[in-house]
Amino acid sequence: MSTAAPTTPTTPAAVPAAFQAGEATQDRISWVRLSSVYLPLDTPISDAKVLTGRQKPMTEIAFLFAEIGTEGGHEGIGFSYSKRAGGPGQFAHAREVAPNLIGEDPSDIAKIWTKLVWAGASVGRSGLSTQAIAAIDVALWDLKAKRAGLPLAKLLGAHRDSVRCYNTSGGFLHTPVEQVLENATASLERGIGGIKIKVGHPDNAVDLSRVQAVREHIGDAVPLMVDANQQWDRPTAQRVGRALERFNLVWIEEPLDAYDAQGHAALAASLDTSIATGEMLTSVAEHWELIRHSAADIIQPDAPRIGGITPFLKLAALADHQHLQLAPHFAMEIHLHLAAAYPHEPWVEHFEWLEPLFNEHLEIRDGRMWVSSRPGLGFTLSEQAHAWTRESVEFGSRA
Structure with missing residues (x-):
């Protein structure tokens, strides 16, 4: 397990006005954890892509989990995934752009999504780069719903x-x-x-x-x-x-x-x-x-x-x-x-x-x-998920 040094929250003077948290901000992101989790499949999976020779049977699924916490003590969780190749790439890209979250208002989800996309825009605004951002985006929506006390x-x-x-x-x-x-x-x-x-x-x-x-x-x-x-x-x-x-x-x-x-x-x-x-x-x-x-x-x-x-x-x-x-x-x-x-x-x-x-x-x-009555997406990570974690990294400090 690797741990990055805590990231100092971005100050308003260090970023363009469009990306600053304004006076209406009620809370700020203070902590992010990313985890690379590999789910093994009991039986190798084959569809037509395997029978026609385009792919090999699938034996595991790589998940990228994002956990986000705020100064006010609210937290959200989200995930993205890759079947076959791509899991390490998603984790690496998310690790590069995640420090941009620190200090942001977690309610400004669309603005944060745009900020993260442009942080890695040289490798594109679709595919692996946005799939890495997806885990973060889902976590922010989960956090927002939990904060409201509502299922998403x-x-x-x-x-x-x-x-x-x-x-x-x-x-x-x-x-x-x-x-x-x-x-x-x-x-x-x-x-x-x-x-x-x-x-x-x-x-x-x-x-x-x-x-x-x-x-x-x-x-x-x-x-x-x-x-x-x-x-x-x-x-x-x-x-x-x-x-x-x-x-x-x-x-x-x-x-x-x-x-x-x-x-x-x-x-x-x-x-x-x-x-x-x-x-x-x-x-x-x-x-x-x-x-x-x-x-x-x-x-x-x-x-x-x-x-x-x-x-x-x-x-x-x-x-x-x-x-x-x-x-x-x-x-x-x-x-x-x-x-x-x-x-x-x-x-x-x-x-x-x-x-x-x-x-x-x-x-x-x-x-x-x-749909359950549980707030947010309504799930928490199991001990088994933690056992299948191959790598994780944290930024900032947890409230």
Whole structure:
């Protein structure tokens, strides 16, 4: 574990007026801790990217946790993550820009986000650099909601107290179809509302056989989705998409390369089944390309990937303006709150993988995930998360 020397709070004279905390400031950030935590997966995970040779099976997930404290004794926690490469880079970038937080008003979240982005703008304003900032941004929103004594969804202005949820973790391509069926049953018995399975196998017939087996197993009334993880070209997506129509799917996810807005738009226009995509994009601007091309019926942003809650809210406003459905990717501990505050009935994705990291678990029943009464995001780090910590650094002093 490494510890940086305490950072002296920035004085107003040392920074431009636009970045100074004004007379209305009620509190100031005095302490920041960053932690690099690696979550091991019980079974190596394979989707279509593995079967087509683009990636190796996933064996762990790297998390960047940010904890922020103020002079008044308030604290917040947030996280970002990386699957496969990128975890050390996120931690390194966050460590470089985090000292800029000391002395700031924690309520000025949008201003702080901009300040941190420009602190590292030479390496870009999307991708790894903003994913590092995302952990800090989420922590600031958690702090703000805790300070108000409200769940984050209520601070944002909830449209509902629960969100439809579906399970993904039980339907990966490395899993034999018999086990996929057992996993689907277990998910539904737990109270989860829908089932998503992976497709994109090199043999399209295998995909269709697996989808048919799951549909017959869960029945016609249970929502079913599929996810191709960007593995089809346009002709294949068109052919397989048509073949999948008979299974009454809620959506076909990432049928094409994540940046192929025109191809996704053509599919969305030609198929009855909704097209969902967006999880691999790393900025609001990239998502805007999908929106302006009418490339998705259901948009799937990932708050940690696009820079945190602050940019997510900007994107949600754009999606709402176009009357798009919303189904945020992964990180249900964050996305439950954001989905609850979206005007149109959304979905949230259930993965049990992250549960060992936290002392609290989300309530799932009646096909929905429920917002708890706990303030902020409603979670604290477990002893197991601390045991999986490989590196941490602190700035400033804790109140």
